[in-house]
Amino acid sequence: VIGGPVIIENLLTYYGLNLVSAFVFIVFIYNKYRENETVFIFTFFM
Secondary structure (H helix, E strand, C coil): CCHHHHHHHHHHHHHHHHHHHHHHHHHHHHHHCCCCCHHHHHHHHC
């Protein structure tokens, strides 16, 4: 029972970092190819 919350916290931290990394990646791509790659960004985000 003690290990349960710890595992949950580790999973939340792991996926949280992945979400932040994905968001930063999307923002980076958007800023780099803002003019001609907007459709690609929305497709990738979906």
